[in-house]
Amino acid sequence: MEERSFLKPGISLAMLIAGIVMAHANVGWFAGGAPRIAWYIVAFLPVGLGVMKEAWECAMKGDVFSEFMLMSVASIGAFAIGEYPEAVAVMLFYCIGETLQDMAVDRARDNIKSLMEFRPDHASVVTATGIVTKSPDEVAVGDIIEVRPGERVPLDGVLTTPAAALNTAALTGESVPRTIETGGEVLAGMIATDSAVRLRVARPADQSAVARILSMVEEASGRKAPAELFIRKFARVYTPTVIALAALTALVPWLWSLADASFAYDFSTWFYRALIFLVISCPCALVISIPLSYFGGIGAASRKGILFKGGNWLDAVTRLDTVVFDKTGTLTRGKFDVVKVDDKAHEGLLDVVAAMESGSNHPIAKAITEYAGSTGVSVTELKDIPGYGLAAVAGGSRWLAGTLKLLDREGVAYPEELASVPETIVACARDGRYVGHILLADTLKDDAIEAVARLRKSGVGHVEILSGDKQALVDKVADTLKVDKGYGDLLPEDKVKHIEALKHDGRNVAFVGDGINDAPVLALSNVGIAMGGLGADMAVETADVVIQNDSPAKVAAAIRIGRRTRRIVHENIVFAIGIKLLVMVLGLFGMANLWAAVFADVGVALLAVLNATRVFFDKKDSFK
Incomplete structure (x- = not known):
């Protein structure tokens, strides 16, 4: 179905309700056969033509028993036995369900930008x-x-x-x-x-590097087939089965009458039962409640700041056994913070360095000046040494502030253990003598530890970190978060190979990232989850799920919402099929007439729809 608005279903619904009201009110002109048929045919066309066209196109491609064919056959059967409102309702319910599903997908896509905007x-x-x-x-x-x-x-x-x-x-x-x-x-x-x-x-x-990464994204996306919703698989078996059973309902008694002369065969009676069978078999409860269940799950997730790009990803997250996180910007804030100031040799070290860095836009400079605040220190003869750091005069002394390479270049001795520190160091010297350092790091997000703990509680047995940062820094973060493994010094191609290896081992993998470098692995993984608040446009576009507020703990919430939605879908499937089978059997033995069939169909559909909306209207904070 390409129509993605409620205009056509709205027209059919209005005409269906008007027709039912006129029939009950015994409106004179509507009581005649031709006007009544014409009215319901016109009501049927806005929602029915598109479905019947899809049925024909699928049949031409070899997919004869699609859900579109089932809708078409059931509607034609309802028209044939004079149940025109039911014929319209069959298509109407189906179109509403499909439209809701399309709206959910569009809502998620409206929150992301074009993949190519990064270039x-x-x-x-x-x-x-x-x-x-x-x-x-x-x-x-x-x-x-x-x-x-x-x-x-560029x-x-x-x-x-x-x-x-x-x-x-x-x-x-x-x-x-x-x-x-x-x-x-x-x-x-x-x-x-x-x-x-x-x-x-x-x-x-x-x-260019951007073009190569775009190519990797395209290739990875092509290798990942989208998950198929249950109703399409179900219809491939269900549709030919019910059509065959309906035909046998009329044919078998006739064959029996040929073998047994005492058996009186009445064609109209058995044809009527066959058509009742078709009407009962119409899976309205499934075709509306299943899309509604996914729509409800997508809506519940959206309220939690989680955008699913379609109901199939709600299914996909329920099968995850491995979650792999990018580090920078995903588990960490993506910005520097001062974590330690070693100023034992000179207590005013921080103020001097902040004064030296006050005119720079470098992220390290900003972190130091924000941490130090107003210093009141003035510096002169400030000199920027590209790739090394800064030199200046403060209080009559010559100061150096920068990397350890700066101190090496100037011949300043410093403690050997500083070379093995994984965090970023701003080493300081005064008049040629080491006087301390400032330690900066990309600190963990507030809920990073909780994110891993919730994943464990949700049944995800394996958690890893992949990063382009130094291995020592990744090891420290991995140890703090208690993840299974952490891998550093990786390029985008290395991350792709790692995810491919995990999938080759039979793991169902979700990758959580935020940068352009993450786009290929987001596309390749079974489920790609992007941080949407500060994440790169390409990562957000490529991902299957987007966390709007950049909270890693929302990954576990997404899994729980997916599982709740799947459970409701399964409840509706079992309930709808069970009731349908019961009434079908009663219909075959003449114990259920057309009104019973209509009641069973509409009643089951209503109950299934009410059940489907539970996940969206759940007031409990059960998806934290």
Whole structure:
């Protein structure tokens, strides 16, 4: 069904209700056969034509016994025995269910942006006459381009300006900006941090890092078949079965009468029973309650800040036995915080460093200045040493603040154990002597530990971390969270291979991430879950489930909502099929007439729909 609004179902519903009212009110012109038939045919067309067209197209492709065919046969059967309202209701219920399902999918997709928006749409090319803005596709290999602070690099290239810090988190997941030396490779998707950089283009746009990752996403998506809802599988068996049984209901008694002359065969009686059988067999309870159950599950999840991109992913999360997290921005905040200040040798160390960093936009500088607050310290002769740190004069002394490489370069001795510290260090020296350091780290989100604990409680037996950060840092986070394994120093291709290996071992894997580098593994995993609050557009678009508030604990909530929805779906399936079979048997023996068939069909459908909405209207905070 391509129609995704309630306009056509609304027209049919209005005409159906009007027809029933006129019939009960004995409206004169409506009592005649032709006007009544014509009225219900017109009511049928808005919802019936599309389904019958789908039935025909499926049949032409070899899928004769689709759910569309079952809807069509049941409707035609109802028309044949004069139950015109039932014929309209069959298609009406089906279309409402399909429309609700489509609306749920659209609601999730409306909250995400286009996959291609991540790719920069322009490049600043340096020419003899100045800077010219071009499309990345128009830039030739060997051209020089400029990238200003805060801008994303549009093409792969080689750095031609002095060493600079670039944010690589979107590509590698590293929380610390990477310092790239002159002549070093700069990849499309990186972000210039605190100074403008120039680079010589090394590859055309269609071969850049972004293009390669996009290609990986496309390939991974193609290898992952979407889960199929129960009703479609069920109809492939159910439809031919009930059609065959209905035909046998009219045919077998006739054959019996040929063998036994004492048996009086009345064609109209048995044909009537066969049509009753068809009407009873119409699975209205299933075709509306199953989509409604998924819609209810999607709605309940949305209220918790979890967006499912379709009911099939509600099914998929229930089968997960392994959850793999990205680290930076997923389990951690994705920003630096000062976690320790070692100033035993100089108590004013923090204030001096904050004063030195006050004019920088670098993430480390921002973290230190925010932590220190107002210092009142003034510095002079401030010098930026790209790739190393800062030098300045404060209180008549020459200060250094930066990486351990800065102290090595200046010949300043420092404790050997600092080299093995996994966190980011701003080492400080005064007048050529080490006086302490500031330790910064990308701290864990408040609910990161709780997220892993809830997954364990939900029955997920295996939890891992994959990251582009240093292995030592990943090990520390893995130990804190008590996950099974943590892997660091990974590129996007490494993450893809790791997920493929887990799936090859028979695991049902969910990957939870937030960056462009996570897009390929989000697409490849059985269920891709993206952090939507601060996550990259590409990750959000590629994922099957989106956590809107970036809370990792919502992953366990998503699993619980999926399981609750599946349980309701199974209840409706068992209930609807059980009642249908009972009334079918009664109908075959003449113990149930058409009114009983209609009552059983509509009543079961109503109860199934009420059950389907339980998950959405549940007031208990059971999905925390």
